[in-house]
Every structure is written in C-alpha cells, then in structure tokens.
Amino acid sequence: MCFLLLLLFFGALSKVDCETHSLRYLYTATSGIPNFPEFVDVGMLNGQEISYYDSITKKKVPKQDWMKENFNQEYWDSSTKTDQEAERLYKINIQSAMKRFNQTKGVHIFQTRYGCDWDEETGITDGFHQSGYDGEDFLVFDLKTLSWIALVPQAVQTKRMLDSDPSYNYRERYHLTEECIYWLKNYVDYGRSTLRRTVSPSVSLLQKTPSSPVTCHATGFYPSRVMVTWQKDGQDFHEDVELGEALPNDDGTFQNSVHLTVKPEEWKNNQYQCVVQGSGIKEYFIKVLTEKEIQTNWGKTNRGVNYSPIIGVVVSLLLVLVVVVAAVGVVIWKKKRSRNGDVPANSSEGGSNSSTYIFQQEVLD
Numbered sequence: 001m002c003f004l005l006l007l008l009f010f011g012a013l014s015k016v017d018c019e020t021h022s023l024r025y026l027y028t029a030t031s032g033i034p035n036f037p038e039f040v041d042v043g044m045l046n047g048q049e050i051s052y053y054d055s056i057t058k059k060k061v062p063k064q065d066w067m068k069e070n071f072n073q074e075y076w077d078s079s080t081k082t083d084q085e086a087e088r089l090y091k092i093n094i095q096s097a098m099k100r101f102n103q104t105k106g107v108h109i110f111q112t113r114y115g116c117d118w119d120e121e122t123g124i125t126d127g128f129h130q131s132g133y134d135g136e137d138f139l140v141f142d143l144k145t146l147s148w149i150a151l152v153p154q155a156v157q158t159k160r161m162l163d164s165d166p167s168y169n170y171r172e173r174y175h176l177t178e179e180c181i182y183w184l185k186n187y188v189d190y191g192r193s194t195l196r197r198t199v200s201p202s203v204s205l206l207q208k209t210p211s212s213p214v215t216c217h218a219t220g221f222y223p224s225r226v227m228v229t230w231q232k233d234g235q236d237f238h239e240d241v242e243l244g245e246a247l248p249n250d251d252g253t254f255q256n257s258v259h260l261t262v263k264p265e266e267w268k269n270n271q272y273q274c275v276v277q278g279s280g281i282k283e284y285f286i287k288v289l290t291e292k293e294i295q296t297n298w299g300k301t302n303r304g305v306n307y308s309p310i311i312g313v314v315v316s317l318l319l320v321l322v323v324v325v326a327a328v329g330v331v332i333w334k335k336k337r338s339r340n341g342d343v344p345a346n347s348s349e350g351g352s353n354s355s356t357y358i359f360q361q362e363v364l365d
Helices: 065-070 073-100 153-163 166-190 264-269 307-322 360-364
Strands: 020-031 039-045 048-054 108-119 125-133 136-142 147-150 202-206 214-221 226-232 235-237 254-260 272-278 285-288
Touching: 020 073, 020 166, 039 073, 039 166, 048 073, 065 166, 073 108, 073 153, 108 166, 125 166, 136 153, 136 166, 147 153, 153 166, 202 272, 202 285, 214 226, 214 272, 226 254, 254 272
Parallel strands: none
Antiparallel strands: 020 039, 020 108, 039 048, 108 125, 125 136, 136 147, 202 214, 214 254, 226 235, 226 272, 272 285
16 A cells, blocks of 8 residues: 655654545535535546536536546536436435424535545555535444445434345445446546646745734645645754645646744744645745735735735535535534545446435335
8 A cells, every 4th residue: 555654743744655546425415504505516637626516507517637538428418417306306315304303494415425535556446435414424324334324313214214125235335346447447547647737836924914824825736645734944844834735726736725823023033934845746846934924815914915805715616616604604514534435437437326215215105
C-alpha cells in the first residue's frame, strides 16, 4: 500500500506518491430549499468531478473533456434516464425519511455515498455504500458480513427489508467489488494523462481584519495531495494553527487553507512563513508573513485581491461539490470514519442502482 506521510508534528515535510484510485458517487435529495435542485448526482474520480446531473437541468453531463471524448451520446442519454428514475425515487425517499423522523416541514437532506478504491500497485480493492439524513449517519453496508447496519432507530425498517433478501446483498457486493472496480479502471485509463499531471499552487496570505486569523491559501494545484504548514523562525509551528483540507475547484484543481491565530505584534517580532509543497513538485512555495504580503479588504490596507470574493468562491465551489450543504449550513456527514466515501452509481457507470431503493418498502406501500 502507498501512504501519504504528513509528518507535520515531527518537523518534516514528507510525501510518498500514491497510486490508489477512487470512484465516488454522491446522490443528494433536498426538501425545503427554494430555487435549489431537489436532486443532484455527482460522480468523482480521484477527487475530480467527472459527471453531473440535477433535477433542474434533468440531463447527465460530462465534467471532464476525456469523459466527453470517450463516451458517446447514447451513453449519456442512458445515464440521464437512470438519473431521472433515481430523482423520482429519491424525492419519495426524502418524504419517507421525514415521515420516519416525524417531520412535516423544514430544510432536510438525504444522501447516499457509494464507491470503490483500487490500489494500482498492489491490486487491493475496497468498496462502500452509506446513507445519511440531515448530516447524521443513517445506514451503511457491511461488506464483510453482507448485511446492512442501521445507525439510527429510523433505519431499522430499511435494514430489515434489505437483509430479508440475501441475494440482494450478494448483488450489492458484486456492484461494489466488481462492477465499480471495472469502471474505475476504465476511467483511470481514459483519464490517465489528466490524472498524472502536476500543477503548481498559487499561494496567498489573507486576512479579513487586523484581529482576524491570517490564512495561508494555496489554490490551483493538482493532484490534491499538498502539505501546507506554518513555520516560526524556520521551525514548524503548530500552536494556534487550524488545518484545512483539500477542496476541489471547478477547473479540476484543488485549494487548501491553513489559519494562523497570533497577535500582530507576535508575527511582526518573529519570522512566520507559510510553506506549501505539492505532490510531484520538488520546489517549496514560501510566503513570509509581513504586513505587505497580507491581502485584505479592511480599511485602506488592501494590498492585493479582496478577501471576501475569495471566500465567496470557496463557498460557491463547496456548493457545486457537496451540492446543498453550504447553502443551508448543514454538515453533509459527520466524519465518523477515516475513509472518504461517496454515493451511489447507476449501472451504466459502474455501480448498483440499489441506493435509489433505500426506502423501497415505503415507496411500494
């Protein structure tokens, strides 16, 4: 197995290139959000959006040039029909979820995350299928026991329904460990030149007001594995530092931010600097924290770009990727697991459409 070594607490910046690939799908159904899609399906390969569908456009579209070049219109038409059926069922699903939680109105989100991983070096594969409601885990499929785990009492009915047919769970395992992997490998082959490219980050120091944290913002880099650290007088500094995580940009690159909370007199009397290193890029990108380097929109101290638009872009990108959550201030999923997983795939894209039937019993009642 390959590992990304983040030796941030040992005074070192180390990296090991990783050949693990991932295929993720995220289905999101919403209720109570005006002028926003009631259903969205996002496909992700190695953290890059590759396909998209929503209930407003009602059309599945490629999000990468290589996806458009390698799959004909018949493929996208078929995928569109699958998503249109998923949309119909998910609208029923979220109403069923509201019923189980004794809710009649308000903003609610039901999601299913589905996908698989493949280590190209070792051949090891894995898969997952999880569902959540209003930011809480709801139901998860256990590949080892071939059974569903209800994570809240309201999910017990669904667990019993799905587990009542053993052949259904065997098919689910097949979709996760065979079909999904098949499509993952195909997508990796089609997009290999894009996936293996390296793009250097652009680094900025941002601050909203003189009393706000100073943010080291790295953006435009690829792949997503990047290390962003603060140093004080040449040594890694972890106190009063809030780490961020890589988030996707709409052009297929990524961004990350790390926040430093120290008083101005502290960083003016010591040398603080932000150090960024991207995967596959030998050079370090360093920004020394000085008043001149800080970009802000406070008063007349604007020395570069406006901080607020940057934050607006970040929020917009979050909306595109996670679909609904930023709009309503709800956390998509509690990070109870170390694995990043995402949603259901339809059969034309390397996955089961079983996730669209999470509430099948109530749909049929």
